[in-house]
Amino acid sequence: MRKPAFAAIAALVGTMVTSASFAQTTAMCAGLAGAASWAEDREAVTAAPKNHRVIYETADLRVLEVTVLPGECEASHHHRWPSVMVVDSRPPYVNYDKDGKVFQSVVQGQQSVELPLMVRLPAQAEHAIENTGNKPFHAIRIEYKRLCEQ
Secondary structure (H helix, E strand, O other), X not given: OOOHHHHHHHHHHHHHOOOHHHHXXXXXHOOHHHHOOOOHHHEHHHHOOOOEEEEEEOOXXXXXEEEEOOOOEOOOEEEOOOEEEEEEEOOXXXXXXXXXXXXXXXXXXXXXXXXXXXXXXXXXXXXXXXXXXXXOEEEEEXXXXXXXXX
């Protein structure tokens, strides 16, 4: 179910959090040099377009809507830029690395069940989630293309 105002809200949030003083942390920029060499065809929008939709993009940032339906396993993909992810629906899910091994993500590790949940993320190596719940996983991911440039 798509909420018409959600894209506008996401773009506004993206604009509000572009300030380096708010979003930039050492952890978010860790491993960014290696991410530049990751395969282009495994990038989220290219490798898993059913689950990642661009709703706003500039030279500095890209805002994605991320949806994984109940029972669905998204295609393996990566995110080459650091980001802030706002999760508004978080059913139980399993996270897999590129080799199909199960691991716990930062989002899964959050103790708070109060939604929306916001988490800062570094570039993420290839992974996929399988929604094992009975409602969609849904989030807005704000990717910072130039956050870590010196």
